[in-house]
Amino acid sequence: MGTGVTRSMTRAIYDFIWRHEPATKNEIAAALGISLPTVSKYLTYFAREGLIDVGSKLSSGARGGRIPIGYVCRDNGRFAIGLDVTAERTRCVVLNVRGEVLANRRTPRAYSRDDDYFRFLGEEVAAVVAESGIEERRILGVAIGVPGLIDEASGVLYFGRVIDNLGLSIADFGRYIPYSSRLVHDSEAAGFAEFWERPTDTNAYYISLGKSVGGSFHQRAASHRGERGLTSEVGHMRIHPQGRLCYCGRYGCMDPYCNSRVLAASGDGSVGLFFERLRSGESAAVRAWDDYTSDLAIVIHNVRVMFGSRIILGGDVGAKCGPDLEPLWRKVDDLSFLPSDSRSFLRACTVTEYPIALGSALHVVDQFRNDPDRFALPRSRTRGA
Ligand SMILES: [Zn+2]
Incomplete structure (x- = not known):
């Protein structure tokens, strides 16, 4: 950090430029209540760090006056x-x-x-x-x-x-x-990618329907991780006591009913092929989707009553199931104790690539x-x- 440059002001100015680019010195000074020389000092610091560029020169100034310079965050700054x-x-x-x-x-x-x-x-x-x-x-x-x-x-x-x-x-x-490296819970990472794409969502619950089932809960203001990161382990929500054996060693968890392998079994091992068969009306695939959505609806209902948030289906299944949600919406609405329109809060993911x-x-x-x-x-x- 440069001399006389504070962390909180660095963050505030960079954030302002990010949200208002191209941002001028005057705009930064007025918005943050600081002097123009102070703004200049920070802009010099950012330029040295390779974090900003001079964007377009703005033509909104009075004719004949100095044309204000707009600053932008550098795409490839980091x-x-x-x-x-x-x-x-x-x-x-x-x-x-x-x-x-x-x-x-x-x-x-x-x-x-x-x-x-x-x-x-x-x-x-x-x-x-x-x-x-x-x-x-x-x-x-x-x-x-x-x-x-x-x-x-x-x-x-x-x-x-x-x-x-x-x-x-x-x-x-x-x-x-x-x-510098760190570990991230995979379902949280996938949900975060989805949340990043939708800056207007205030909160979202992400259910990853992959080879195993995971989940994560995201809020715009802060993330909720629970004690020791234990939150949203929706794959181990118990939906059928004495039911199928889960990889965790317990019986009746949601995972063995809703992981993507359940559907892939009706698609020669491929989730994509399963959905092709479902859409062509093959009876085994139709039955499998009916069972699958009945179990998934229980979990979605439970998540909805606990979190009241949007719910996004991700993983291999979420990436493919978008056109086939009709029965799931209906089942979720049937379980609700309130008038419910699950189309308004339940959708398939949009980030489907990695x-x-x-x-x-x-x-x-x-x-x-x-x-x-x-x-x-x-x-x-x-x-x-
Ligand atoms: Zn389990």
């Missing part, structure tokens, strides 16, 4: 990396501060709990950085989306059965990654947006930025 780790492949993306994807890499590789695998993750990050051609010193950090529950205080996974990651932390996953890697990286971008000073460039190397 970069974030998101990594999605699953049982059978990794996905790695590079974003700029606007959340635009600059590089995107998918690599088939079976997860294994060993040093070779963690070394592979480091190589994947290096590869995606090289593909993107970005300056390394502008990398804010890496967020790795993993299935499992992460204790926020210790950063250790204390529930990890989808892949064998119980007891691991960023010290393991990030061992060969030379940037939402976990994307949402993980967006977490890093969001952290930067809320506090740009946390990611000041290394002092000795800022010259010539």
Whole structure:
């Protein structure tokens, strides 16, 4: 941080420019109640950090007077990396501060709990950085989306059965990654990507209907994570006592009824093929969707009465089910104790391409947006930025 530049003012000015670009010195000074020389000092600091550009010269000034300069946040001022780790492949993306994807890499590789695998993750990050051609010193950090529950205080996974990651932390996953790194719960990351796309939503509950079921709850003002990150584990909501065995070891959880494999079983292993068969009216697929939506409706009803928020269906199923929600809407409305129009609050996701890697990286971008000073460039190397 430069001399005389405070963190709170850095954040306030950067945020103002972000929301009002192109923003002039006068506008910044008036909005934040600070002097023009102070604004200039911060703009100099931002320019040195490579965080802003001179945008268009505004022609709204009086004729013959000085034309005010509008400042904009630099798209490629900083970069974030998101990594999605699953049982059978990794996905790695590079974003700029606007959340635009600059590089995107998918690599088939079976997860294994060993040093070779963690070394592979480091190589994947290096590869995606090289593909993107970005300056390394502008990398804010890496967020790795993993299935499992992460204790926020210790950063250790204390529930990890989808892949064998119980007891691991960023010290393991990030061992060969030379940037600031952290773990993110995969369902939270995917929900965050969806929420990011809809800045007008005040809150949303995201249900990830993938090979396992997860969830996350998002609020514009603050995220709700619960104790030790235990919130929205909707996959283990009990809907059929003495029902099917869940991977968690208990019976009757929602997961074995609503994970995407249930539908894929009627599509030769493919969720996409299942929906094709459903739409062509194949009776086995129609029956499977009827059972599936009956179980899912229970969970959606429960979530709705608890959170009263919008509900978004994600994961493999959410990415495909948009045109087929009619029976689900009807069943959810039938369960409601109030007059209900679930079309107004229940929808399929719109972020269907690699939402976990994307949402993980967006977490890093969001952290930067809320506090740009946390990611000041290394002092000795800022010259010539
Ligand atoms: Zn369970």
